[in-house]
Amino acid sequence: MTVEIGVILPTSTPDPAHPILGDVRESARFAEAAGLDSIWSTDHLVASAPMLDSTVVLAAAAAVTERITVGFNVMLLALRPVAWAAKQVSTLQYVSGNRLVLGIGTGNPAHGDIGWRAAGVSYADRGRRTDEALRVLPDLVTGKRTVLDDGVEVALAPAANMPPVVVAGNGRAALRRAARYGDGWASIGLPPEEIAESLAEIGRLAAELGRPALKATVVGPDVGTDPQQATARLAAYEAAGVERVILAPTGTDWRRDYEFAAKVRSAYN
Known part of the structure; x- marks a missing residue:
């Protein structure tokens, strides 16, 4: 099997009327014991529904697991000073034993601009701020002296391995x-x-920059309700260039x- 299967930790929900706030430690241990490949936390300051802080969630999940990948789905870099974001990323790499995947986004408009x-940052300017943060983030995480966009020069310690972006x-x-900037693309x-x-277009743009083609992560794909049916869907995604799917919650019962x-992972393996 080359398509990894991940799940979202019970820290938020798209439905404000039914928040999914469960035991992060228990759910992380459960996912690892079930043989899943990755666990993910959403990220926002003020969202349309209750949402826990992603860095604390991932630290808690990393502390009670040994193997499973932990990831941001996705970190809003533009909400944070980039040096502070880099410190959070490098620390999560350290405490997780280099198990972090750094999903990066600019924010779902459904949440509005209140966060x-x-x-104290510009919602309209979030794309430029994200690009600037991605430009300097690898050097900050890996401990190199880095000049920020305001001219401040800084080096963070201890250094860590830069996670996949x-x-x-x-x-x-x-x-x-x-x-x-990416090591992968998510939708x-x-x-x-x-x-x-979309991967073909990204590949064309990457080639112009002298960078390799990317694989995709698909969040919340429609794989049906039967594990055998889901395997056919995953095969189609794999053929399209997908390396990972993150299955979305269907309700408040994260164990189910x-x-x-x-079961999908077992059937597809």
Whole structure:
């Protein structure tokens, strides 16, 4: 099997009326014991539903697991000073034993701009701030002296290994961002044929920059409700260039969702 199967930790939900706030430690241990490949935390300051802080969630999940990948789905770099974000990333790499995947995005418009205003940063300028952060983040995480966009020079210690960066988004700017800075690209729920089209465009842009083609992560794909049916869907995604799927919660019972994900992984393996 080459498509990894991940799940989202019970820290938030798209439905404000039914928040999914469960035991992070228990769910992380459960996912690892079930043989799943990765666990993910969403990220926002003020969202349309209750949401826990992603860095604390991933630290807690890393502390009670040994093997499973832990990841941001996705970190909003533009909400934070980039040096502080780099410190969080490098520390998570350290405490997890280099198991972090850094999903990066600019934020879902469905959440509005209140979180950005609360953080004192420009919502309209979040794309430029994300690009600038991605430009300097690898040097900051790996402990190199780095000049920030305001001219401040800084080196962070201790240094850590830079985790893989997966850039999310379907717009033209997001595809360019993935091609320039990403080790992978992520999208929500797109079917295999659209994934293939976007990866082809990212590959063209990456080639112009002298960078390699990317693989995709698909969040919340429609794989049906039967594990055997899901394997056919995963095969189509794999053929389109997908390396990982993150199955979305179907309700407040995260154990049921994780058990289904494990059955899908077993059937596809």
